[in-house]
Amino acid sequence: MKKLTNITPLENLSLVDKVEMRLKEYFKENNLKIGDSIPKELEFAEALGVSRTVIREALLRLRTIGVIESKKRKGMVLTQPDIIQNFEKAIEYNLLGEQTLTDIFELRLILEMGMADLLFARKTKEDLEELDKIVTKQEKDNIHTSFFSLEHEITFHGKLYQMSNNTTLQRFQDLLLPVFNYVHNNMTPEAKDFKYSKGTFVTHRDLLNILKEGTPEAFREAMRNHLEPHFEKVLHVVKQ
Amino acid sequence: MKKLTNITPLENLSLVDKVEMRLKEYFKENNLKIGDSIPKELEFAEALGVSRTVIREALLRLRTIGVIESKKRKGMVLTQPDIIQNFEKAIEYNLLGEQTLTDIFELRLILEMGMADLLFARKTKEDLEELDKIVTKQEKDNIHTSFFSLEHEITFHGKLYQMSNNTTLQRFQDLLLPVFNYVHNNMTPEAKDFKYSKGTFVTHRDLLNILKEGTPEAFREAMRNHLEPHFEKVLHVVKQ
DNA sequence: TTTTGTATTATGTTATACATATAAAGATAT
DNA sequence: ATATCTTTATATGTATAACATAATACAAAA
Missing domain, CATH: 1.20.120.530 (GntR ligand-binding domain-like)
Structure with missing residues (x-):
């Protein structure tokens, strides 16, 4: 049987954890590709019913692993992560x-x-x-x-x-x-x-x-x- | 007109970038190892003269790559990052x-x-x-x-x-x-x-x-x- | 037409307050 | 004295609001 390694229990997930998952779903559902830009922080915050703080933390995670890049005024765009x-x-x-x-x-x-x-x-x-x-x-x-x-x-x-x-x-x-x-x-x-x-x-x-x-x-x-x-x-x- | 070739641009680092670098220095200077706990967010914020938000964002980066883990009330401890x-x-x-x-x-x-x-x-x-x-x-x-x-x-x-x-x-x-x-x-x-x-x-x-x-x-x-x-x-x- | 100023906008940063989990201390029972 | 059950203090987690900053678009000036 296949091991369940990378599935986390739903319980003790922080809000940010959940939001991150939703964001990932969002990208998949909308089939977003490298170069596509994503909605701004406030729109996500409103759409998901959480504070901008939480959205920012979730997005920051994505930025840390290189999945998105952010620029002032311009917003955020998907980028190719640099795995190395x-x-x-x-x-x-x-x-x-x-x-x-x-x-x-x-x-x-x-x-x-x-x-x-x-x-x-x-x-x-x-x-x-x-x-x-x-x-x-x-x-x-x-x-x-x-x-x-x-x-x-x-x-x-x-x-x-x-x-x-x-x-x-x-x-x-x-x-x-x-x-x-x-x-x-x-x-x-x-x-x-x-x-x-x-x-x-x-x-x-x-x-x-x-x-x-x-x-x-x-x-x-x-x-x-x-x-x-x-x-x-x-x-x-x-x-x- | 004279070309501006050999003038280096002012470093365009965000506050969080700088703080992250300072944190890394801090870990090195104090020779911190896996399992060691680090000061709390507010202490870092005060020591570096920035807001708690900035400290949090810098620490969040570290958490994202698995260098630290955080627990409520307990604080944050260094952990072995999971490169895979x-x-x-x-x-x-x-x-x-x-x-x-x-x-x-x-x-x-x-x-x-x-x-x-x-x-x-x-x-x-x-x-x-x-x-x-x-x-x-x-x-x-x-x-x-x-x-x-x-x-x-x-x-x-x-x-x-x-x-x-x-x-x-x-x-x-x-x-x-x-x-x-x-x-x-x-x-x-x-x-x-x-x-x-x-x-x-x-x-x-x-x-x-x-x-x-x-x-x-x-x-x-x-x-x-x-x-x-x-x-x-x-x-x-x-x-x- | 090119340059320069100005308004706009989304992210970046600060400040403050409150929520939540939990380690640690204290109280109670065994 | 030991174990178990409350309480409390505390550091992180979340929310809100305000302002700073940089990049863009666009208008004004040259």
């Missing part, structure tokens, strides 16, 4: 629990593993050239040291996300970065100088070469190897 | 543009491809048994017809997400489902009865068997095959 921005706002307050943070850390690994097909389908000559420049510079930067550079990771992998040509994914990754850093910085020292299992260590150059001439399958396996230390961290810890 | 729920709210209004929707559709494909390692690391005997039941039932349901059943897809893949043992991912998928359905329903008829390229078609049973005795690598490739019609749709369309 909502995400961002919540994260800014540094109130996410440990579990959510590691969940997000895992999510990022999943994304990197899963985006291979998109990359191969959408890579352009320019992308590969730029990626080549990035890798070349990084190789110069640490000729002798093979030590893990977070900055290099971000630059290289960031470019990959960009190549996916999926704006939402890309912005999602921007958002996940701080979380990734946080979890990474909290890694145990042992985890940081992790030794790769198969001896061979897949570098950014290797990934780039596969991206140039290889296949999505090969890229996935190479990426899996490249991310091994991170996978090690999350997969070998017992989740409670 | 924010996402959800925005989606409920059906205002996402075509581009965002297809982005999300792609995102789901990426997730399914990328979660293999988590599945193998966290699968339990019980999970596999339950998955077996699901597959067996589905095989009975359509003995002769090999026709695409959305419901079956959801049940099977939903269980996979659940097995990932990543609550955020799981809820994320619940959220993505309606979008997935929407995009799927808008598929062209040709795309719906897509013929698999390699002749062989990876069934849920195949995926299950690999999950039981195979490797993440094998699972990924099988999943790639299983999702081929969907990938076909997104990868062979020119994005603008």
Whole structure:
């Protein structure tokens, strides 16, 4: 049976809660689209028989999640909500629990593993050239040291996300970065100088070469190897 | 006449905007954590020299994104924001543009491809048994017809997400489902009865068997095959 | 015609009063 | 002394009214 997760009991709903629901109905019933303007606060207040205060609070909620925008004198219009921005706002307050943070850390690994097909389908000559420049510079930067550079990771992998040509994914990754850093910085020292299992260590150059001439399958396996230390961290810890 | 290029506009922030920023600072400065309670509305109003209404609007924003909760008489306390729920709210209004929707559709494909390692690391005997039941039932349901059943897809893949043992991912998928359905329903008829390229078609049973005795690598490739019609749709369309 | 002033309007902000739920204290019974 | 039942104080929730502000339309002036 389907779980009843997002249905709230009718009882202890505030007036604002009810009004918000009515507003949502109103939008649906009238099939309002992005760009449509909605009645003014006083009209809603009168129509629903509540004070302007309550209407304002309900509308403010909608504004907070980016469903409407308001302008003086002009009124309010429906807008396309920026789902990533909502995400961002919540994260800014540094109130996410440990579990959510590691969940997000895992999510990022999943994304990197899963985006291979998109990359191969959408890579352009320019992308590969730029990626080549990035890798070349990084190789110069640490000729002798093979030590893990977070900055290099971000630059290289960031470019990959960009190549996916999926704006939402890309912005999602921007958002996940701080979380990734946080979890990474909290890694145990042992985890940081992790030794790769198969001896061979897949570098950014290797990934780039596969991206140039290889296949999505090969890229996935190479990426899996490249991310091994991170996978090690999350997969070998017992989740409670 | 001289152009006014490098003159920055005066900040056009509303009072509530400013107050919200001050509140965020306040939380950071005082290093407030989940569960901590914050001063009451009137105290904030007095301290910042604005009306209670403005404070309320700023606090309401925080409440909307789930950073604080309020109770009568008790006051307000910091809470862990539910990032997925924010996402959800925005989606409920059906205002996402075509581009965002297809982005999300792609995102789901990426997730399914990328979660293999988590599945193998966290699968339990019980999970596999339950998955077996699901597959067996589905095989009975359509003995002769090999026709695409959305419901079956959801049940099977939903269980996979659940097995990932990543609550955020799981809820994320619940959220993505309606979008997935929407995009799927808008598929062209040709795309719906897509013929698999390699002749062989990876069934849920195949995926299950690999999950039981195979490797993440094998699972990924099988999943790639299983999702081929969907990938076909997104990868062979020119994005603008 | 272009600029500048002016009225209008819907949101933004303030102030005040009252309603409501409820935690906490106090009273009563066991 | 413990438990249960009132009372009370309090912080948020709601209502009302008034004014501020910015954006628009339109008239007046140049």
